[in-house]
Amino acid sequence: MIKKSLKWIGLLILLAILSGATFIAHEWYSDKPLRFKSYVDRTMVKMAFDSPETLTSLGFLEGVGIKGHNADLDDASLAKANELYEMLPAIRQGVAQYADDELDKSDQMSKEIALYLLDFANEANQFRYHGYPVNQLFGIQNGFPSFMDAQHQVTTIEDADNYISRLSQIKRKFSQSLEGLKLREEKGIIPPRFVIDRVLDEMQQFVDKPITDNILYVSLQEKMNKAEQAAQENQESVFNDDVQSRILADVTSQMQTSVHPAYQLFIDYFTKLKDKATTDDGFWRLPDGDKAYASSLKFFTTTDYSADYIHDTGLREVDRIQGEILTILSNEGFDISAGFTPAIEALKAQPQFYYPDTDEGRQQILDDYQTILDEISAGLDGAFNIRPQAGMKVRRIPEFKEKTAPGAYYQQPAIDGSRPGMFFANLYDIKATPKYSMRTLAYHEGVPGHHFQIAIGMEAEGLPLFRKASPFTAYTEGWALYAEQVAWELGFQDDPYDNIGRLQAELFRAVRLVVDTGIHHKRWTREQAIDYMLANTGMAESDVISEIERYIVMPGQATSYKVGMMKILEIRAAAKARLAEQFDLAEFHDVVLKNGAVPLDILAKIVDDYVTEKLK
Structure with missing residues (x-):
């Protein structure tokens, strides 16, 4: 389905350029195309055509036999970057020329999201070199x-x-x-x-x-x-x-x-x-660093939460989640009298939770990840009505960069379906992959996490192209963290140690709220942040160092996970309260996923509209 629709877009573009067909040419060249979707799609396509690497990543021109862009690399000059920023006011004017009353509901939402992105880009322009x-x-x-x-x-x-x-x-x-x-x-x-x-x-x-x-x-x-x-x-x-x-x-x-x-x-x-x-690491040390960090928090969380609010929320969540983990450990016979860190260290010291530190052991990790994903894929019918058509593969992070890479990441499929989604696992430190953490990581990066959310959004019919690739991290990462909890709620982590793995993953994201704001707002050193994360997560030291160093070069991004998860749970709770026995989890997930990534406030409105309509 997605392959056919993207081929059609490519053919429309070619027809507009080569044949000059009246309607198609009008939609491609007019200052105001008849359809709002035509305006925003052609704007994104024109930008993509100016980036051969983006065209390769999207993969739709190959479907109509065009490959010349694959011989080129992007123009990375300052002049080219300036061109883009100079285009933004004209693009905003083009979006705003469509009155709400001439748009259907879907296009109104697309307009709202486009203006959100354009206004933020204008506001954040002053920090583009931060x-x-x-x-x-x-x-x-x-x-x-x-x-x-x-x-x-x-x-x-x-x-x-x-x-x-x-x-x-x-x-x-x-x-x-x-x-x-x-x-x-x-x-x-x-x-x-x-x-x-x-x-x-x-x-x-x-x-x-x-x-x-x-x-x-x-x-x-x-x-x-x-x-x-x-x-x-x-x-x-x-x-x-x-x-x-x-x-x-x-x-x-x-x-x-x-x-x-x-x-x-x-x-x-x-x-x-x-x-x-x-050796100072936080954004506070840069010119206008405090303002730049506040802007980064706004972009990544799609909220106006202050650094202090996020920091304090993180501290509360760390205490709560640690308490739940200690309860499970106590039930499993571990001594928790000395507190969280010694109890977690005792758990980590159990050799049965680790694979052999060999090539064969690493291959077994990849095989077991695939088994976990196949199992949950076969058991989600009651919780999801829509599924991505794109497949997914598990691969090892390339060895040349795994030492400093995160524990895992997801790479989206080609938009024409020619390349599956990829779950990349970091196998550098075998101790960083205890067996009880693998289910949660697979659910986050793969099914029903990033792969579901990103692939379903890419395959959604009728959405403008920019909404298939919207950069709303609080939504995308919030969904992936929420997906970890959904898998547990559905019974896929009924082993108490697997549940500890889930809670440790959530604790990890709560700690991120503390250390990200600690580094960039409260002037913590790199070493202070490492010490806090080591003491409060039970993670391997190699992972902690990589994570803290990641937050230093990506200010604010790490806060989006937990903020997004908490907001999605809040939205779900509100829908449950209003719908009572009419609440259907699969329908809720359909509503959340079918519109692609959106700012959190807009997501709340989408779900609220669905609830209102269902109650009629």
């Missing part, structure tokens, strides 16, 4: 290899040549990205010293690795082998030995002349920048 675009978690230095590995599909020689073309452009893109880094330096926005240490170590390891072992080389080689095996099943050949040798020789050449020199640009820059860096 951030560290190259850090231990994300940035061109690790995003480019991951993008090429996960999203650049190779099934033909043209695809492989496009891959090589992108390698040839990476020095240009790194040079453009350096413009933004130097501007931030001029403004006094310099990463903390540990961030520079992490990225230097990561990049040095990347260039020191033999080219034939580098992910950019190995990934293309594996894709060609897979395509050749598929072709041979049909008694054909695409990548024979001679073709592969030619292509891999070209990869080696581009690694030497473009890729490695690009990384050396950054290595040289950050080596010099390190002398200017400090």
